[in-house]
Amino acid sequence: MNLILLGPPGAGKGTQAAKIIEKYNIPHISTGDIFRENIKNGTELGKRAQEYMNKGQLVPDELVVEIATDRLNKDDCKDGFLLDGFPRTVFQAEELDKFLEAKGAKIDHVLDIDVDRDELMRRLTGRRVCKKCGASFHIVNIPPKKEGICDVCGDELVQRADDNEETAANRIEVYNKETKPLIDYYEKAGNIHHLDGTVGLENLFANITEIVGE
Ligand code: AP5
Ligand code: MG
Secondary structure (H helix, E strand, C coil): CEEEEECCCCCCHHHHHHHHHHHHCCCEEEHHHHHHHHHHCCCHHHHHHHHHHCCCCCCCHHHHHHHHHHHHCCHHHCCCEEEECCCCCHHHHHHHHHHHHHCCCCCCEEEEEECCHHHHHHHHHHEEEECCCCCEEECCCCCCCCCCECCCCCCEEECCCCCCHHHHHHHHHHHHHHHCHHHHHHHHHCCEEEEECCCCHHHHHHHHHHHHCC
């Protein structure tokens, strides 16, 4: 099962990804998470990516395609994978298709989660993530049991560097300009499903499993 989660920043891709990978037992590949891990570890890749991420801009295609295909070449992706936040440009989608074609593989479903702009801004600015395990919460929608503390591992919850008003707004703009055209791209491929991201976490997950199957 090869899946893509598409949708604007804050649509709930990461939140649904955690549930999808548990149910279907496939690896979660988030290019954003890979970059944040590299930033945390002070790698050269992290330093390059951070310049763009802090402004809410996309990291250059060549860099992204290389890290994504490297990850997809790992053994654990042989029986399926869930891509979250990749591809994000038509160029990236074309490169992904070439890569998969060469392996005789394809994307089964593109899950496009839609949420209006005001709600996206509320979700992004209210998000809190665990410093240690990366679990994600929201101060109003999905609050942790104890304020500022991760339910999963007990470490501290922090705000992502790009979740301030200005950067979040820019990320939504960049999505509309550079990523939204992917909807047309996958519409032509015939494997895209549109999902309302405001129906509640569990309802959205139920709608996803209906598409993907048991
Ligand atoms: P990335 O990490 O991919 O971020 P993003 O696409 O901006 O998406 P987010 O992670 O912000 O949102 P999400 O949809 O995962 O929402 P979440 O589930 O957390 O990318 C970051 C940066 O890296 C980019 O800006 C770019 O610079 C770079 N990058 C990454 N990939 C790239 C690529 N391919 N090409 C170029 N550059 C790339 O939910 C958000 C909040 O809402 C949370 O607080 C959550 O608790 C809450 N929430 C979730 N679901 C619900 C619900 N159903 N109801 C109510 N609240 C909910
Ligand atoms: Mg995410």
